[in-house]
Amino acid sequence: MNDREGAMLALLQLMSASSGPLGTRNAQRELARRGRELSESSVSRLLREMDTRGWTHPVGTKGRTLAPEGRRRAAEAVLTHRASDSLQHAVRDTKDLLDLLRARLAVESAAAGDAARAPEEEPLTELREVCEQHARVVGSAPLIEQPGLRFHRGVVGMSTNRMLKVAAEMMLAPQLDRVEAVLDTVLATRRDEEKVVAEHRAVLDRITHHDPAGAEEAMRTHFEAMIAAVETSVVGGNEVLVQRLLEWVPEHGSR
Known part of the structure; x- marks a missing residue:
């Protein structure tokens, strides 16, 4: 959002x-x-x-x-907030993290396709600015601002399918920012951030050209690359580290 x-x-x-x-x-x-x-x-x-x-x-x-x-919208927002709170505490290990990514793949790919049907210029401009900011800060401290996450929220915000938006916003709610931080930590050693920017630009390009099938496929490709990187990290022996990070961050953040 x-x-x-x-x-x-x-x-x-x-x-x-x-x-x-x-x-x-x-x-x-x-x-x-x-x-x-x-x-x-x-x-x-x-x-x-x-x-x-x-x-x-x-x-x-x-x-x-x-x-x-x-x-109706206000009640929907309350339900989404409560569901996100529950989901926050459900992501406790690498399997949960992978399951969340697979769920996001399905929902956000469909949302990207929907966003490409009739995109408006103002949110497109905002997405371009996020992509450019992401490109500028690759490899630097400002990445802590999570421009990649803002890109995903922006794409979801362009969707006109309310059910897709409710599901996606539940999985992208601020309560889950700590999960995204853990994911960034895991992927930092397995993925070139410039490739992430290129994948985001591919999604944006398909949305800009009103190509629903292309936007959906580009987002799917992006998530498949993330999932593969997490799976490689687990095979590489980082599963215990990921689980400890997921358990530590909420405890640390509540102080």
């Missing part, structure tokens, strides 16, 4: 917990309390977009309330 979509879902959840209409200024304040620092004008733009999508109803000068579609 991209930052704009995430902010709108956060606004939906704020409205679902509000006893009355939510105004722009209060929405900005509550988002800031939850770690989302946005200007009042940015929040206003998001709220207008939510009106356009039929998620919210303006109530004069008092603010906005949820429309039926907005209530």
Whole structure:
């Protein structure tokens, strides 16, 4: 999920917990309390977009309330969050990690194909910027910002298939960032990061050219390479290390 979509879902959840209409200024304040620092004008733009999508109803000068579609989206976000929490604690060893990658292969390949059917220029531009940033920071400390993960979230965000998005966002939720960090550690010794960038660009190219079959195949190829690298790492004797990392990171992160 991209930052704009995430902010709108956060606004939906704020409205679902509000006893009355939510105004722009209060929405900005509550988002800031939850770690989302946005200007009042940015929040206003998001709220207008939510009106356009039929998620919210303006109530004069008092603010906005949820429309039926907005209530459904808010409930969906809560369920996704809870499922991601459960999944976070389910990934405990290399088999779980490989199973997660295989599940992501199926879902994200289909999402990439769906994203290629009618891509809009703004999210395409964002994906290009992520790819370029990834290329610039290969082999350097900024890789800790995980531009590769942001690319995957961006592709999923372009899909119009709600069921695919729910499944993919569950597996790409922030609660699972620690699993992605472990995966990056494992792959760092087995994969050339420049090849990862090239694979992402191949997916982006197929989406740009409105080629659903090509985008799906490019994403599948990317995941198959990741899975093969993890399997090679396990055969190479790193299975115990991977399991210890998966067990250590959540404990360390909770302190």
